[in-house]
Amino acid sequence: MTNEELQIKLAALSNGDKTAFEEIYKHLNKPMYTIILRITQDKALSEDILQEVFIKLYKSPPKPPIRKPRAYIFQIVRNLAIDSVRKRPQFADLKSIEDIVYLPTDDFSQKMDIDHAMKTLPLQECQIVSLRINGQLKFREIAGMMDIPLGTVLWKYQKAVGRLRSILSGGAI
Structure with missing residues (x-):
């Protein structure tokens, strides 16, 4: 799915189109999960974060115009994953959580x-x-x-x- 197609799907999602949400999910869930898993190294936590990202997208999709919606979504993914790792006590002192x-x-x-x-x-x-x-x-x-x-x-x-x-x-x- 190109940035343009994703932009159209996000606009449709903003208008309540559940099919657009399903298509976004089908296209992005695996790469998003992969990135989250590599950051957290915890399958259950990664699934929770993935679910959290999609809930955020569903409840409040980004308002158009977003020039680079794919980068926008992956920035959310990265930030939530890093934040969740930082909250874990064994990683609290690390300067970089990137994985x-x-x-x-x-x-x-x-x-x-x-x-x-x-x-x-x-x-x-x-x-x-x-x-x-x-x-x-x-x-x-x-x-x-x-x-x-x-x-x-x-x-x-x-x-x-x-x-x-x-x-x-x-x-x-």
Whole structure:
């Protein structure tokens, strides 16, 4: 679903169209859940946060015009996930709660390999890769969301992808 299509669906949702909500849910629930799970590393908590995001969208959809609705929604996802982790006592003292990502695939062993490789990346790089791949956000949107320069996002993404390729092809960690 493109930003334009999502914008139309959100406008329809604002007018009470439940079908639009269902379509938004079907399209975004998996990438949203994946990002939340990588931040919280807790399935039950991730499901709760996902539900909270969709309840917020349903009860008060963003008012048009939103130029980048996908980035807007993933910013909500990221913020709620990070906030929930910060509230947990064992993470209260950490400066950065950003966590590793999960790349969707149907092969379980490949999932495990990717998960292992992602854990080797610095936290910020993992989040950039996740927002790009799972969230399908543009680099400029990621830069704005994370409040870092576009060049830094591009550099960290390329660096992370190179490291992942090396690890997944049997290179050193």
